[in-house]
Amino acid sequence: MNAEIIAVGSELLLGQIANTNAQYISKQLAQLGINVYFHTAVGDNPARLKEAIEVAESRSNLLVFTGGLGPTKDDLTKETIAGHLGKELVFDEAALHSIEQYFVRSKRQMTENNKKQALVLEGSRILANDHGMAPGMFLEKGSRFYMLLPGPPKEMQPMFDAYGYVALQEKLTTKELIVSRVLRFFGIGESLLETEILDLIEKQSNPTIAPLAGEGEVTLRITCKHDSQEEAERLIDEAEKAIFERVGEFFYGYDDTTLAKELSKELGKHGLTISAAESLTGGLFQQEMTNIPGAGNVFSGGVVCYTNEVKQNVLSVKEETIANDGVVSEQCAIELAENVAKLIDTDIGISFTGVAGPDELEGHPVGTVYIGISIKGQPTTCEKLLLGGGRSANRSRSAKYGQFFLLKELQKL
Amino acid sequence: MNAEIIAVGSELLLGQIANTNAQYISKQLAQLGINVYFHTAVGDNPARLKEAIEVAESRSNLLVFTGGLGPTKDDLTKETIAGHLGKELVFDEAALHSIEQYFVRSKRQMTENNKKQALVLEGSRILANDHGMAPGMFLEKGSRFYMLLPGPPKEMQPMFDAYGYVALQEKLTTKELIVSRVLRFFGIGESLLETEILDLIEKQSNPTIAPLAGEGEVTLRITCKHDSQEEAERLIDEAEKAIFERVGEFFYGYDDTTLAKELSKELGKHGLTISAAESLTGGLFQQEMTNIPGAGNVFSGGVVCYTNEVKQNVLSVKEETIANDGVVSEQCAIELAENVAKLIDTDIGISFTGVAGPDELEGHPVGTVYIGISIKGQPTTCEKLLLGGGRSANRSRSAKYGQFFLLKELQKL
Numbered sequence: 001m002n003a004e005i006i007a008v009g010s011e012l013l014l015g016q017i018a019n020t021n022a023q024y025i026s027k028q029l030a031q032l033g034i035n036v037y038f039h040t041a042v043g044d045n046p047a048r049l050k051e052a053i054e055v056a057e058s059r060s061n062l063l064v065f066t067g068g069l070g071p072t073k074d075d076l077t078k079e080t081i082a083g084h085l086g087k088e089l090v091f092d093e094a095a096l097h098s099i100e101q102y103f104v105r106s107k108r109q110m111t112e113n114n115k116k117q118a119l120v121l122e123g124s125r126i127l128a129n130d131h132g133m134a135p136g137m138f139l140e141k142g143s144r145f146y147m148l149l150p151g152p153p154k155e156m157q158p159m160f161d162a163y164g165y166v167a168l169q170e171k172l173t174t175k176e177l178i179v180s181r182v183l184r185f186f187g188i189g190e191s192l193l194e195t196e197i198l199d200l201i202e203k204q205s206n207p208t209i210a211p212l213a214g215e216g217e218v219t220l221r222i223t224c225k226h227d228s229q230e231e232a233e234r235l236i237d238e239a240e241k242a243i244f245e246r247v248g249e250f251f252y253g254y255d256d257t258t259l260a261k262e263l264s265k266e267l268g269k270h271g272l273t274i275s276a277a278e279s280l281t282g283g284l285f286q287q288e289m290t291n292i293p294g295a296g297n298v299f300s301g302g303v304v305c306y307t308n309e310v311k312q313n314v315l316s317v318k319e320e321t322i323a324n325d326g327v328v329s330e331q332c333a334i335e336l337a338e339n340v341a342k343l344i345d346t347d348i349g350i351s352f353t354g355v356a357g358p359d360e361l362e363g364h365p366v367g368t369v370y371i372g373i374s375i376k377g378q379p380t381t382c383e384k385l386l387l388g389g390g391r392s393a394n395r396s397r398s399a400k401y402g403q404f405f406l407l408k409e410l411q412k413l
Numbered sequence: 414m415n416a417e418i419i420a421v422g423s424e425l426l427l428g429q430i431a432n433t434n435a436q437y438i439s440k441q442l443a444q445l446g447i448n449v450y451f452h453t454a455v456g457d458n459p460a461r462l463k464e465a466i467e468v469a470e471s472r473s474n475l476l477v478f479t480g481g482l483g484p485t486k487d488d489l490t491k492e493t494i495a496g497h498l499g500k501e502l503v504f505d506e507a508a509l510h511s512i513e514q515y516f517v518r519s520k521r522q523m524t525e526n527n528k529k530q531a532l533v534l535e536g537s538r539i540l541a542n543d544h545g546m547a548p549g550m551f552l553e554k555g556s557r558f559y560m561l562l563p564g565p566p567k568e569m570q571p572m573f574d575a576y577g578y579v580a581l582q583e584k585l586t587t588k589e590l591i592v593s594r595v596l597r598f599f600g601i602g603e604s605l606l607e608t609e610i611l612d613l614i615e616k617q618s619n620p621t622i623a624p625l626a627g628e629g630e631v632t633l634r635i636t637c638k639h640d641s642q643e644e645a646e647r648l649i650d651e652a653e654k655a656i657f658e659r660v661g662e663f664f665y666g667y668d669d670t671t672l673a674k675e676l677s678k679e680l681g682k683h684g685l686t687i688s689a690a691e692s693l694t695g696g697l698f699q700q701e702m703t704n705i706p707g708a709g710n711v712f713s714g715g716v717v718c719y720t721n722e723v724k725q726n727v728l729s730v731k732e733e734t735i736a737n738d739g740v741v742s743e744q745c746a747i748e749l750a751e752n753v754a755k756l757i758d759t760d761i762g763i764s765f766t767g768v769a770g771p772d773e774l775e776g777h778p779v780g781t782v783y784i785g786i787s788i789k790g791q792p793t794t795c796e797k798l799l800l801g802g803g804r805s806a807n808r809s810r811s812a813k814y815g816q817f818f819l820l821k822e823l824q825k826l
Contacts, residue, residue: 011625013449014593015440016634020431022454027428036426037461041435041452044623048450048472055468059461071604072624073614105780106801111608131803154806276717282703283696286717290695293771293804301723303716304689304699310714310757344723358706391706 001034001145001172004060006052008068008077009151010043021066021149021156028160031223032168033178034062044074046083053084061144062168067151069134071113078137078148082121085141089119092126095135102133121148127163131155138167145171179232180223183240185250186259186404193218196246200239207232207239217259217400252407259403260288266410267298267348272375274406275344276302277315277336277351279327280369285352285399300346305336315339326362328354330370330382337372338380349374350402357391366391369398373406381409414447414558414585417473419465421481421490422564423456434479434562434569441573445581446589446638447475457487459496466497474557475581480564482547484526491550491561495534498554502532505539508548515546534561540576544568551580558584592645593636596653598663599672599817603631609659613652620645620652629810630672665820672816673701679823680711680761685788687819688757689715690728690749690764692740693782698765698812713759718749728752739775741767743783743795750785751793762787763815770804779804782811786819794822 005022012019022039029036037060042052049068056063068077082089096118103110117134120126127136127147132155137148147164149156185193194201194211197220201209207224222239226232244251253262267274276285282304289299303314308327311317317327317335325331333351341349354369355361367387374380383405387394418435425432435452442449450473455465462481469476481490495502509531516523530547533539540549540560545568550561560577562569598606607614607624610633614622620637635652639645657664666675680687689698695717702712716727721740724730730740730748738744746764754762767782768774780800787793796818800807 007452010623011634012436012452013439014443014634014636015436015438015449016595016625018431018433018436019452023425023428023431025428026426030427036428037456037458038465039420039425039432039452039454043450045450051472052451059464072607073611074623102801105778105799107799108602108801109605111604113608114604131806278696281700282708283691283699283715283717286696286719287694287700290717290719291805291808295695296719299719301717301719301727302696304696304703304714306699306703306709306712306714313758314714314756343727345726392704395704 001062001168002060003029003034003036003062003064004038004040004056005036005064005066006056007039007041007066007151008044008049009041010045010074012041013043020153021151024153024157025064025066025149025160028165029064029168031178031180031221032165032172033225034168034172044068044076046076046080049077049080050084053081057144062147063144064147064149066149066156069117069136069148069150071111071117071133075116078119078121081146081148085121085139085146087139088122090122091115092118092120092135094128095120095126095133099133125167127159127167129155129159130162131158136164138164140171176225176227177229177232178223178225179229179236180221181236181240182255183220183222183243183251184253184257185218185220185247186252186400188218188247188250193220193247193250197243200242200246204239207235209239209243252404258288259400259407261292263403263407263410264289264292264295264298266407270410270413272348272410273298273300273346274348274350275300275340275346277340277349278302278304279306279311279336279351279353280356281352281395281399281402282306284395285350285402288399288403300344302340302344311336315343326364328362328364328368328370330372330384333370333372333382334374334380337374341374341376347376348406350406352398352402354385354398356394356398367394369394369401371398371402371405373409375409414475415473416442416447416449416475416477417451417453417469418449418477418479419469420452420454420479420564421457421462422454423458423487425454426456433566434564437566437570438477438479438562438573441578442477442581443591443593445578445585446591447581447585457481457489459489459493462490462493463497466494470557475560476557477560477562479562479569482530482549482561482563484524484530484546488529491532491534494559494561498534498552498559500552501535503535505531505533505548507541508533508539508546512546538580540572540580542568542572543575544571549577551577553584588640589638590640590642590645591636591638592642592649593634594649594653595668596633596635596656596664597666597670598631598633598660599629599665599813601631601660601663606631606633606660606663610656613655613659617652620648622652622656629806629813665817671701672813672820674705676816676820676823677702677705677708677711679820683823683826685761685823686711686713686759687761687763688713688753688759690753690762691715691717692719692724692749692764692766693769694765694808694812694815695719697808698763698815701812701816713757715757716753724749728756739777741775741777741781741783743785743797746783746785746795747787747793750787754787754789760789761819763819765811765815767798767811769807769811780807782807782814784811784815784818786822788822
């Protein structure tokens with residue numbers, strides 16, 4: 001199966017957004033063993049979209065569309081495809097119901113144009129939209145397949161993962177399975193990780209090992225083609241073992257997990273509760289911990305202590321610490337971690353203080369970060385980081401380092 | 414002049430990188446008044462690249478290529494174009510010299526394949542590469558223009574800005590500019606907003622008005638083509654005024670701003686400081702406020718009060734409030750807002766309490782949210798929301814609603 005991804009939206013052609021949907025879908029199609037030969041972006045213009053469809057049909061047998069499924073007059077992807085393929089648009093009752101329910105729930109007024117989103121190509125398989133209103137579609141005609149996905153990545157990605165992937169998998173003629181496992185690493189750069197395991201990557205052909213850099217972390221995807229799931233898993237286990245012998249200390253989890261999820265699980269396993277005192281991260285660590293359903297079982301709360309006054313008055317950092325060591329210091333991090341655990345009454349306190357940027361602070365360069373970890377019954381520890389990113393990246397990596405350090409500590413218990 | 418941007422590189426089709434070059438060049442071409450009708454991405458494959466060139470020539474008269482100018486065997490953009498146009502590749506002495514100098518400076522050995530980068534299409538105008546080795550090219554043949562740019566954005570962007578832009582400008586017969594302005598709205602859905610201004614959208618042809626849904630917010634893009642920047646701005650002002658008469662209450666800012674940025678600015682204008690008490694949002698509001706450089710001038714800190722104990726013990730919510738009203742209540746939101754302002758010692762306290770999901774709480778359905786706002790010298794207010802999203806969306810929209818409500822309050826001061 002050869003694929004072309006067609007993104008529809010004038011905002012792409014005006015450069016207002018990048019075509020990240022094409023990137024996401026390409027990755028997923030690669031996992032399915034489907035070759036992607038072209039990406040196309042076209043505006044909200046039916047004549048040019050039709051032209052793009054005709055060109056794509058001349059060279060690919062799977063056409064994946066993103067965008068143009070919304071309620072407004074600009075949104076015309078399915079209308080254009082319907083016209084081109086000679087198909088009718090019909091109301092999908094389930095989608096219509098779910099759109100109506102959305103407006104009932106949010107007590108907002110439903111306008112007539114919202115109904116348009118429940119129109120689908122006749123004879124298509126519906127891909128439910130669990131994060132928005134417009135359903136996706138999958139259609140087979142002649143020797144070709146057409147998949148229609150919404151434009152917003154927050155709707156498109158979960159829809160593709162939950163329904164699009166399977167719909168394609170069922171159509172693949174080969175009975176060879178593609179089994180893949182993602183290993184997630186933190187605290188090691190992509191190029192260093194690749195250097196450490198380069199010989200493994202080069203000598204492997206089945207399974208293959210592919211590194212991929214993410215947001216401040218690195219993942220390795222091990223992919224095995226085999227007609228037996230069991231045998232594929234065994235081959236992947238072997239590859240994983242060889243990788244862990246080299247870089248196991250940086251591994252933290254599999255597939256779609258996150259550091260915050262792994263940390264929550266580990267806290268739950270030990271029956272421990274945690275609180276946080278955040279200066280430079282400004283609530284980011286707590287935000288990530290509480291984004292997990294059921295967070296309240298392990299996370300109680302914390303303090304964002306952005307100013308020196310809050311550090312002193314709410315978290316009782318000693319006046320002499322601020323005068324002598326400054327707030328960007330090991331001593332300050334230790335007091336913050338110990339005192340927030342006392343204030344919030346938790347087993348563990350974690351603290352973040354440092355310089356996010358763009359300006360230096362107390363003579364410390366941007367990227368200087370201290371993370372304090374206080375675990376009941378153990379001496380409080382502090383890790384110092386020197387990060388090289390901009391403000392946002394420094395904040396985000398600090399929060400992740402905190403999760404990683406604590407996770408590794410708890411795994412030793 | 415109608416343009417198509419052709420990105421060459423298998424890494425795009427494998428989803429390893431996003432096509433940010435197309436986005437960058439599109440923005441620049443829009444400024445020049447050049448319409449971009451298509452983006453194409455194609456792999457490092459001469460046959461398919463030739464196919465893409467032929468398709469592009471059938472519908473555009475400016476073809477901008479990125480990628481495939483490097484030293485390796487995979488890099489074949491100029492070779493393919495040369496073959497297609499019947500042009501020779503010749504050594505550009507300046508480029509060759511600059512490549513040799515690079516290796517002298519970096520004390521590395523120059524391999525033979527590096528010379529290949531100094532080969533250029535005969536008769537083309539050279540676009541110097543001030544940040545790398547491969548020069549760009551600009552070529553006119555018949556009624557068409559061909560621009561070849563390197564793939565790495567760090568080389569491509571400065572080359573386009575310094576040399577590509579001017580080369581195109583000289584060829585433009587019209588001096589028409591495309592001026593656009595983005596208006597950002599919150600608290601109104603995309604379809605309702607469109608319904609309110611549908612007649613304006615439909616009757617306008619210059620400027621045009623186009624809605625775009627973002628993450629929990631809606632934007633309108635007003636775009637005007639005109640040979641005078643001043644007149645374009647005046648026409649945009651007029652359209653904006655008509656829009657504001659209908660939906661001005663939901664407007665919060667222009668272009669690339671965010672609610673948090675506008676709120677920070679407004680707080681700064683009034684010389685007011687703020688703190689936050691966050692239950693369901695778990696630090697998200699504070700995270701967004703502190704992500705802005707210089708946040709400390711208006712934001713002092715706050716408390717994440719995820720459990721009832723933290724609400725009572727740290728933020729002094731009354732026991733009878735929790736017993737009688739529950740934590741998902743107006744009374745709890747009011748006490749949290751007032752008490753966090755006292756604890757952190759700020760002019761304003763804002764609070765978030767409610768049910769993010771997936772489970773209901775105290776008999777309240779998922780999406781029930783109370784936002785308390787305490788402004789020094791004014792009676793504390795509370796807004797109730799009923800949101801219809803999943804956990805993450807409910808948290809994110811709650812934080813944004815808080816920013817929006819407070820921004821609107823401050824604008825009245």
